[in-house]
Amino acid sequence: MASSLKSLNSLRDLKKVGFIVPSSNTALEPLTVSMASQIVDRVSFHFARVVVQTLDTDEKSVGQFNTDKMVASAVLLSDADLNAMLWNGTSGSWSGKGLQADVTLSAEMAKATGLPSSTSTLAQIEVLEQYGVKRFSMAGPYVDGPTQGLVNFYTGLGYEVVKTSQMNVRDNVAFGNTPVSRIKELLREADSPEAECIVVACTNWPVALVIDEMEAELGKPIYDSICVTLWKALKMVDVKVPIHGWGRLLRDDPTLNKINMALAKLLESCQASRTTFRLDLPERNCHVDTVCAEACAPGIRQLKLDSSLNQRALKTVQWLETSGRILVQGDCENAEVPPPKALMGVYGVKAQMLAPLFQGDYLIAWISVHYVPSKREWTEEEIQALRSTMEEVRKLLIDDKWIS
Numbered sequence: 001m002a003s004s005l006k007s008l009n010s011l012r013d014l015k016k017v018g019f020i021v022p023s024s025n026t027a028l029e030p031l032t033v034s035m036a037s038q039i040v041d042r043v044s045f046h047f048a049r050v051v052v053q054t055l056d057t058d059e060k061s062v063g064q065f066n067t068d069k070m071v072a073s074a075v076l077l078s079d080a081d082l083n084a085m086l087w088n089g090t091s092g093s094w095s096g097k098g099l100q101a102d103v104t105l106s107a108e109m110a111k112a113t114g115l116p117s118s119t120s121t122l123a124q125i126e127v128l129e130q131y132g133v134k135r136f137s138m139a140g141p142y143v144d145g146p147t148q149g150l151v152n153f154y155t156g157l158g159y160e161v162v163k164t165s166q167m168n169v170r171d172n173v174a175f176g177n178t179p180v181s182r183i184k185e186l187l188r189e190a191d192s193p194e195a196e197c198i199v200v201a202c203t204n205w206p207v208a209l210v211i212d213e214m215e216a217e218l219g220k221p222i223y224d225s226i227c228v229t230l231w232k233a234l235k236m237v238d239v240k241v242p243i244h245g246w247g248r249l250l251r252d253d254p255t256l257n258k259i260n261m262a263l264a265k266l267l268e269s270c271q272a273s274r275t276t277f278r279l280d281l282p283e284r285n286c287h288v289d290t291v292c293a294e295a296c297a298p299g300i301r302q303l304k305l306d307s308s309l310n311q312r313a314l315k316t317v318q319w320l321e322t323s324g325r326i327l328v329q330g331d332c333e334n335a336e337v338p339p340p341k342a343l344m345g346v347y348g349v350k351a352q353m354l355a356p357l358f359q360g361d362y363l364i365a366w367i368s369v370h371y372v373p374s375k376r377e378w379t380e381e382e383i384q385a386l387r388s389t390m391e392e393v394r395k396l397l398i399d400d401k402w403i404s
Contacts, residue, residue, distance in 0.1 A: 007041050013041075014043055015237035017046065017086070018047075019233075020048055020087045021048065023049040024172040024204070026177070027176040027204045027226065028229075035246045042239050043237060045233075046080050052091075071109055078113035085110075085115045085116070086120070090124075106119055120232075122232075127231065131221070137163040138151070138154075138161055138163075139199075142202070147164055150164075165187075176206065187214050188218070196220065198222045203229065224247070244290045244292065255400045263389070267297065272369045274300050274368075276291045276293070278292065279365040288366075290304070291303045309340055309342060315337050317366070326387060328353050328383060329353065330377050332349055332350055350371060351375050354367070355386045355390040367390050
């Protein structure tokens with residue numbers, strides 16, 4: 001799926017973002033680069049560091065986050081002719097310095113560099129405001145001081161923190177080396193039915209590695225600082241494409257959201273287990289090997305977490321390409337056109353329908369409707385519902401200028 005730098009005429013074509021990073025942080029750089037690998041031909045990231053070793057609310061720890069040092073680091077990084085600058089850290093939200101510390105830092109970086117500037121904490125607040133979040137849980141690696149500092153910070157801004165979990169560690173290097181199994185445990189521990197989302201306020205805790213999986217398990221967004229800071233950076237340099245595989249926030253896209261709603265209606269009208277939409281449109285960072293929109297019945301595994309199959313090598317997809325018609329299969333196991341074994345063996349699909357979308361002679365997209373409980377006969381009404389949904393999606397893509 002990753003784009004290629006070799007497609008560029010010059011690296012000048014890239015938007016360039018600068019991140020100021022705590023010196024002991026080992027998570028945010030590899031994770032940011034990995035997440036952005038899908039759009040490597042559009043934006044690049046450049047890093048400078050300031051000394052940070054321990055994370056606590058004692059005077060020595062808080063003193064590491066000196067505005068003058070961060071601004072000096074930003075000025076040095078701005079020599080690279082960047083388009084935006086961000087402090088990729090959350091200290092203002094837990095150290096007791098408060099929101100004004102990040103507002104001031106952002107303003108000072110902008111003044112010193114002449115670049116649009118922001119911080120992870122300001123980005124986190126922007127995300128909460130954009131999605132109308134009022135109540136959330138928090139998970140993190142911290143000891144009591146920073147954890148309580150976060151609660152005080154967000155409570156002071158009018159939010160309700162309904163539950164927290166913490167790892168009780170002060171050493172920042174240890175944060176970055178946390179096993180993903182432990183991160184999952186703490187996310188589960190933080191979750192609450194009252195929480196609209198889970199907030200992770202640390203840019204050295206590799207939650208992004210499990211964010212898609214844990215959002216699916218917990219059924220709610222996880223707003224992780226590394227992902228949130230990348231989201232804000234892309235907004236600042238006007239890169240507006242969904243990024244798949246790294247959580248709801250980075251995947252969120254107005255056009256795909258409308259397709260998700262159409263798939264949800266189709267799911268209900270067919271009494272199906274799952275409906276998916278695959279699209280081959282590289283300029284929108286959509287590729288058929290990754291599901292870009294989906295609706296699932298309760299208890300049904302999401303396919304958007306799995307990009308393991310070469311879709312165009314599948315017999316069912318090749319049938320769509322040659323026939324140009326809807327493929328209806330009431331019994332996948334004995335179907336004349338064999339569905340992929342993994343779809344039946346791993347995901348338990350026993351019946352399915354697929355509807356193609358062509359642009360000229362090219363199969364650009366298709367909708368799949370899956371049924372898990374048993375084989376079944378698809379009715380004419382259900383086949384027509386699929387046909388109508390594909391037409392709705394086609395018009396939607398045209399109206400939003402994704403296709404012509």
